[in-house]
Amino acid sequence: MSKIILIGINHKTAPVELREKLSFSDEETLKALEFLKQDEDIKESLIFSTCNRTEVLYVPETGEQIDKIIAFISHHKKVDISEFKNSLYIHKEDDAIRHLFRVASSLDSMVVGEPQILGQIKQAYRVAVESKASGVLLNRLMHKTFSIAKKVRKETGIGDNAVSISYAAIELANKIFSDLSQKSVMLLGAGEMAELAVEHLISNKVKDIVVANRTFKNAVDLAQKFNGQAVKFEEREDALKDVDIIISSTGATDYVLTQNQVKRVMKKRRHHTLFFIDIAVPRDIDPKINTISNAYVYDIDDLKNIVESNIEQRGKETVKAERFIEVAVLKFRKWLESLAVVPTIKALNDKMSSIVEIECKKTLSNLNHFSQEDIEAIKRMTRAIATRTIHDPILFLRNTGDHRDDSLYLNVTRQLFNLDIPEEE
Amino acid sequence: MSLQTADMVLQLTTVLYFISMAGYLLFLFKQKSMYQKTAFRLITTAIVFHFISMMIYTIATRHAPIQNLSQSLSAAALALGCMFLFFQYKFDLKILGVFASALLSAIMLAVLMIPDAPVESNAVFKGFWFYSHIILVLTGEAALGLACGTGILYLLQEKGIKTKSPGFFFKRLPSLDFLDNVGYTCLTTGFALLTIGLVTGFIYAKIIWGTFWSWDPKEVFSAGTWLVYAALLHLRLYSGWRGRKSAIMTIIGFFIIMFTFLGVNMLLGGHHQAFTK
Numbered sequence: 001m002s003k004i005i006l007i008g009i010n011h012k013t014a015p016v017e018l019r020e021k022l023s024f025s026d027e028e029t030l031k032a033l034e035f036l037k038q039d040e041d042i043k044e045s046l047i048f049s050t051c052n053r054t055e056v057l058y059v060p061e062t063g064e065q066i067d068k069i070i071a072f073i074s075h076h077k078k079v080d081i082s083e084f085k086n087s088l089y090i091h092k093e094d095d096a097i098r099h100l101f102r103v104a105s106s107l108d109s110m111v112v113g114e115p116q117i118l119g120q121i122k123q124a125y126r127v128a129v130e131s132k133a134s135g136v137l138l139n140r141l142m143h144k145t146f147s148i149a150k151k152v153r154k155e156t157g158i159g160d161n162a163v164s165i166s167y168a169a170i171e172l173a174n175k176i177f178s179d180l181s182q183k184s185v186m187l188l189g190a191g192e193m194a195e196l197a198v199e200h201l202i203s204n205k206v207k208d209i210v211v212a213n214r215t216f217k218n219a220v221d222l223a224q225k226f227n228g229q230a231v232k233f234e235e236r237e238d239a240l241k242d243v244d245i246i247i248s249s250t251g252a253t254d255y256v257l258t259q260n261q262v263k264r265v266m267k268k269r270r271h272h273t274l275f276f277i278d279i280a281v282p283r284d285i286d287p288k289i290n291t292i293s294n295a296y297v298y299d300i301d302d303l304k305n306i307v308e309s310n311i312e313q314r315g316k317e318t319v320k321a322e323r324f325i326e327v328a329v330l331k332f333r334k335w336l337e338s339l340a341v342v343p344t345i346k347a348l349n350d351k352m353s354s355i356v357e358i359e360c361k362k363t364l365s366n367l368n369h370f371s372q373e374d375i376e377a378i379k380r381m382t383r384a385i386a387t388r389t390i391h392d393p394i395l396f397l398r399n400t401g402d403h404r405d406d407s408l409y410l411n412v413t414r415q416l417f418n419l420d421i422p423e424e425e
Numbered sequence: 426m427s428l429q430t431a432d433m434v435l436q437l438t439t440v441l442y443f444i445s446m447a448g449y450l451l452f453l454f455k456q457k458s459m460y461q462k463t464a465f466r467l468i469t470t471a472i473v474f475h476f477i478s479m480m481i482y483t484i485a486t487r488h489a490p491i492q493n494l495s496q497s498l499s500a501a502a503l504a505l506g507c508m509f510l511f512f513q514y515k516f517d518l519k520i521l522g523v524f525a526s527a528l529l530s531a532i533m534l535a536v537l538m539i540p541d542a543p544v545e546s547n548a549v550f551k552g553f554w555f556y557s558h559i560i561l562v563l564t565g566e567a568a569l570g571l572a573c574g575t576g577i578l579y580l581l582q583e584k585g586i587k588t589k590s591p592g593f594f595f596k597r598l599p600s601l602d603f604l605d606n607v608g609y610t611c612l613t614t615g616f617a618l619l620t621i622g623l624v625t626g627f628i629y630a631k632i633i634w635g636t637f638w639s640w641d642p643k644e645v646f647s648a649g650t651w652l653v654y655a656a657l658l659h660l661r662l663y664s665g666w667r668g669r670k671s672a673i674m675t676i677i678g679f680f681i682i683m684f685t686f687l688g689v690n691m692l693l694g695g696h697h698q699a700f701t702k
Contacts, residue, residue: 175586175595178603271665273601290587294668302589 002043002137002407004336006096007069007088008055011110014087016051021079024049026127032076033133041065044135046142048124050117052110057100059137066090097141097332101325104149106158113158113314118149136411141332148328155324156317165303168310169277173245176275176296184208186243188236188257189250190218193279198226198247210243212236214250240265240274247277248284255286262289277303338419339410345394347419352386428485434478435499439533441471446526453523453597461519468526472506479503488551491559494687495539501686502532504563505570512571516607520598524574554629561622566682568615569654573679575608576672583669605668609661612675616654623647646685653678 009022024032029047036045036058042065045058056069070088074081091099102108106117125142128134134142153159170180177183185206187194190213198209209228212235213219219230231239236257240246250256262274271294278285278299290297338344360382364375397413413419448464451457479500482490490496509525512518582598585591598604626647627637638644657674660666666674 172586172591175582175591175598175600176602178600178606267665269665271667273668293670296586298589305589306591 002059003064004057004059004093004096004137004141005064005066005069006055006057006091006099007066007073008053009084009087009089010053010055010108013089014084018084018087019052019054022049022054022073022077022084023051024054024077026123028076029124029127030131032072033128033131035076036072037131037133039068041068044138045133046124046128046138048121050120053103053108055103057096057138057141059135064092094329094333098325098329100141100145101148101328102322104145105152105321105325106149107152107318107321107325112311112318115153115159118146118153121149122146136407137336140335140411144328144332148325152321152324156320158314158317158321165279165300165307168303168306169247169298172296172298172306173275176273177244181205182207183244184210184242185245185247186210186212186236186239187222188212188233188246188248188284189280190215190222191249191251193249194247195222195225206245208243210239212239237261237265241268244273245275245277246285247279249280250284251280252284253282256284257289258286259288259292262286262292262295266292266295279303338414339407341397341406341410344410344413344419345397348390348394348413348417351417351419352390353383356382356386428482431478431482431485431490434474434481435533436537438471438474438478439530439537441467441474442526442530442533445471445522446530449523449526453520456597458519461522464522464526465513465519468506468522468529469510471529472503472510475499475503475506489556489559493541495536495541498532498539499536500559501563501566502529502536504560505529505532505567508564508567508571512568512607512611515610516603518575518599518603518607520578521571521574521607524577525571528570528574552629552632554625554632558622558625558629561618561625563622565615565618565620565622566686568611568618569675569682570615570679572608572611572615572675575604575611576675579604579608579672580669580676583672601668605671608672608675609667612654612658612671616658619651619654623651643685643689646681646689650678650681650685653681 009019011019014022024047029049032047033045036042041061041063043059043061045056047054047056049055054073056073058065058069070081070085073079073084099108104118104121106113106115109117121142125134128138173180173183183206185198185208187198187209190211194211209223209226210231211219211223211226211228212231212233213222214233216230216232219233222228223230240257240262246257248256257276266274274295276285276289276295276297278297281300283299285297285299287297287299289295338347360379364370364378370378393413397409445464445467448460448467452460452464479490489500491500505525506529509521509529513521578594578598579601581594582601582604585595586601626644630639631637653674657666657671657678660674661671
């Protein structure tokens with residue numbers, strides 16, 4: 001029977017320098033898959049590579065072909081085997097399936113629960129399908145992978161909580177304001193941190209961006225980058241009148257906004273809500289501002305606390321996710337086993353006999369004038385028809401020949417006759 | 426069509442309100458939209474049955490069931506239900522159902538527990554102005570009740586965010602802005618209905634007793650309640666009293682309403698007394 005094997009490195013086994021060396025771009029993947037397709041020993045293959053992992057999933061024709069795949073990686077990425085051999089993990093059969101399910105469900109990610117990984121795996125699968133490197137087994141496996149990943153996301157809280165600082169800040173902003181696209185943001189300080197924070201907000205589309213910085217030129221530069229406007233640092237109190245979210249990251253040693261300043265502004269803005277995100281150390285925003293009604297101040301420690309408690313929460317959800325995955329692995333194993341010749345033939349036989357039995361019963365119940373012998377004869381005949389009908393297909397399945405793909409024909413048979421064990425999705 | 430039928434339908438209504446409340450509580454904890462949808466259908470059905478029950482009563486006795494305390498409460502509950510459906514349709518604030526269904530269940534339980542005081546038919550209590558007065562005041566107060574509910578939700582969410590400990594409610598409640606907005610709409614709607622309701626009351630009083638204002642305790646307290654809400658709206662519009670302060674005021678306002686509705690009649694008497702006997 002065909003084996004499923006997975007070889008790879010990830011952020012847990014290899015440092016970023018090594019991961020970079022072994023990562024495959026889309027074109028490289030395409031070329032590599034083409035190469036593997038030519039190889040007679042490899043039946044099906046798929047490569048996925050993200051910044052945190054490079055993994056090769058394959059079904060060998062004979063044996064396990066592990067050394068071959070390792071040599072192949074080394075050859076394609078021009079990295080000496082000794083350099084990465086110790087960082088590799090090799091999963092076979094159920095372990096490989098389980099690993100794949102865990103990766104797609106984001107249980108193996110650096111940030112558990114992050115949503116990008118599923119998209120990346122889908123992309124890798126698309127490349128494999130386009131280059132026809134994947135086949136019956138991997139196609140089915142990947143589809144199951146997507147559905148288990150979806151189930152985990154939907155039915156556990158694994159992706160619910162923000163586990164990065166900027167994400168936590170945006171989540172808070174969304175619980176304070178009903179529509180971020182109607183809100184304006186002011187950046188105090190034009191450093192790298194500010195830029196990062198705003199990039200996240202821009203993907204959430206805010207109305208306006210105002211940048212205030214001590215060095216006015218930097219403010220102008222950053223404002224230009226985000227299509228915003230720059231104001232002088234001294235104008236910041238005045239600018240507060242028209243913005244809703246303030247992200248502060250200056251290098252100032254003193255508070256750049258004080259309680260009295262904000263109190264004054266609050267009156268001018270008719271007490272519309274202000275949300276301060278202070279990512280500077282030492283802090284820029286006077287924490288006492290948080291006591292003003294309709295003003296909320298979160299500094300970097302507050303955000304970190306939220307993130308930490310969310311990570312803890314995520315740990316609990318992981319247990320649930322692992323359980324789903326165990327069930328899915330078992331189911332897939334069952335399907336794999338059903339692909340063997342004997343169970344397929346048995347299922348085919350069972351299906352035919354049950355059809356014959358049902359139809360006989362239906363017809364004979366309306367024909368009262370037959371004698372018991374007539375009934376027996378008719379039953380024998382119908383059974384014979386059924387047996388003869390599937391005789392040739394069964395012979396074919398018993399002996400598909402050396403160069404043909406067993407799993408392909410078995411899979412087709414199961415689909416044609418609808419022999420699959422019904423599965424709940 | 427008999428009084429017994431009306432009573433039976435009313436009991437069924439109460440049971441439905443309770444099941445709906447259970448559904449909403451499940452929704453609150455489990456966050457499955459299925460529970461909310463079921464609970465919402467149940468509460469809608471309950472409200473329809475509630476209406477039917479009152480219709481049967483009216484047809485059987487030739488006057489509307491607002492003659493004693495139990496009936497007045499029941500009518501108030503129906504008004505609350507209708508207003509809830511209206512605001513749910515307008516804002517789709519699903520979690521408000523937890524508050525509405527719980528309040529409705531509590532009121533209906535009281536309705537069934539309070540012994541029916543004998544109803545004396547009184548020719549004075551009928552006519553267009555009388556019914557307008559009752560319907561407007563009850564729906565107005567119901568809207569203000571929902572404003573109180575949103576106010577409570579606002580305070581729960583606000584506390585979590587202010588103290589930097591987003592907890593149980595953080596995920597389950599919408600944004601502060603949205604809650605404030607819903608609360609404000611409930612408040613203005615309720616205030617408008619209450620205002621017209623009071624005016625129709627004056628007109629009715631003028632027709633029946635020949636005077637707009639008779640220093641009846643209920644009249645005094647109603648005017649007081651109206652002034653509290655008028656002040657709140659004024660502060661909101663001209664001094665930016667929004668968010669937390671506004672939420673606290675709507676909650677206090679609703680307690681004053683409840684006192685005006687029940688307490689005044691029980692403790693102080695007056696010509697509204699019959700309704701809450």
